[in-house]
Amino acid sequence: MSDKNLPVKADDEQHGAVEVAEPIADPGLEPHEYRITDIDPKAADRAERQVATMFTLAGLLFLGACVGYFAIPRDAILEFGPLTGNANNMTLGLCLGLGLFLIGAGAIQWAKQLMVDTEVIELRHDANSSPEQKADIIEGFNEGAAESGFGRRKLIRRSLLASMGLLGLPAIVLLRDLGPLPGRSLYNTIWAKGVRVVNDVTDRPIKPSDLVVGQLVNAQPANLTPIQEESPVEYQNAKAKAAVIVVRIEPAKIRTKPGRENWGIDGILCYSKICTHVGCPISLYEQTTHHVLCPCHQSTFDLADSAKVIFGPAARPLPQLPLAVDAEGYLVAQSGFTEPVGPSFWERG
Template sequence: MSDEKLPESHGSEGHEVAVHGDPFADPGLPAHEPRRTDIDERAAKRAERQVSLLFIVSMLATIGFIASYVIFDIDKIIYVFPLGHISALNFSLGLTLGVALFCIGAGAVHWARTLMSDHEIPAERHPIEADDEVRADVIEQFRTGAAESGFGRRKMLRNTLIGSMALVPLSGVVLLRDLGPLPEDKLQHTGWIAATPAKPIQLINMNTNEPMKPEDIVTGSLTFAKPEGLEESEEGFQEQIAKDALMIVRIAPEDLKDKTSAGLGFEGILAYSKICTHVGCPISLYEQQTHHALCPCHQSTFDLSDGARVIFGPAGHPLPQLKITTDEKGFLVATGDFAEPVGPSFWERA
């Protein structure tokens, strides 16, 4: 068996194919076959109407998207087979936006396949950097393609495409409404705004939930307070305390550097916002000897003896101070709101 050889014709035939034949030869381009729209103007007009109809449907779907945003309540639930019970707003927004984008894409594809030039043009590979001759050729090809696309000649196609493309971005603009209701002046005020000299609001110790007196505040100590009437059991407590929380410190008069800040306090007792002016983290670290308060999130440091000005870190503003005094019963009270907005900066705050 080892001496048996294959017929010569088998090997020679394969060798001949490898030598004289090129299995990777360029077969060239097939003969161009014109489309029906190339030779029948009625078919071309029909295709033009079909493409324009898709663009018009896209425009109507975009208008439907905006209308759905206004018509449907966010809590409205509907039954859609086979999806089940879903949000009417989400369903309508997804459906209309999907139709708007699909019709633009389908119209563009239909336009390219039926009305734009479809002549195949081979192009050899060339260096990335083109010479002047190639640039001129590309510009000329672009002009030729623009002319052959019929963009300038077929006005109905051009106008409906422009209309659908112009309306679709409105969907994104309308979605900005989901960022929430306009804040109006809510960022400017806190729960302490209800305090007036005639009707002050007591400072309540957040640990004991009892009103605070000056003799309760030890020099060098840090205490946290909230406004009278704000209870943890109430709905919206966390949202409100995020603006109303106070740091109460008592600093010896000789250590106070800012006399204006001292005038807003009572016998060395100062009330500052607990909310860091960087990104709104709660401040809870206090160093007695230096009177520095440290935000644990990004290490912004405030000097409470000097109007809570920033001495280190990314915070851009001092901590707002609340004016306090005592009422006829000797309890610490606030007589007004913060002079500056609490928390991080926003677009209306320099």
């Protein structure tokens, strides 16, 4: 610190010299005041029992959340005067909220009443620690662990570990709300032989002449619309699996996979729109490279080379839908997909 930044004590009127004041003396630390738990073993034992009780009650509340999830009907309603709410959700919220609160309160009581509370002074040091400093850090950590009493106070340790272990149970139970496992649901879509390819916005059938080289269109099967009238839920499920992208590439630039020589029409190819990583919809297309990008995790597929993965976490290429042209000149599917669509995160034996 330069002298000009220190407080001025007096000025020399003739020479303008500045005399710098002495730094403020170190006031030191106040005398340490011992807590009752430091000098009375009975008070320390009483505080330990309080902390253990909080942890134990927290564990029971976590169990209560699991029991309430299964025991209380999902459509049960609780009424508190003008306020109403779902009984199942309120039970989960109260049990989990109170349980977490008790763990926090118990940790605070433990720290304030039982952990060592002596004041320490530590000088500031460079960010890069020397070997000696690293050794001091490890030693300090070990001392802190010893001073916390975690290893010595078995009642607190066991009740805390039990409650934290039980905290995981509601999380596991709530996985049920994620819905059923996909099973083999993605092995079949509503695509079938002769089903027309239609624009997913206008619902118009697509002819090869409608597409120019470099163009990509989001599409869907023509038999999807009737499902919407019968069941909106089934419609969304079917559309989520059957959505496709149709792209036209110069035939000379296409590298056809063996066995798929007749799957395209004059450079027109059709692929599933669902990323094979975790199932995000994709359509970010780069015309010059024929690459399509998934916006979720940047998996990139080369549509000119059977949609193989060239970057990102996707595990396999986009499934390809074989195309043909019907008697009226519209694009149709030769068959359904020959492999499952969607993500590849479970066994597909």
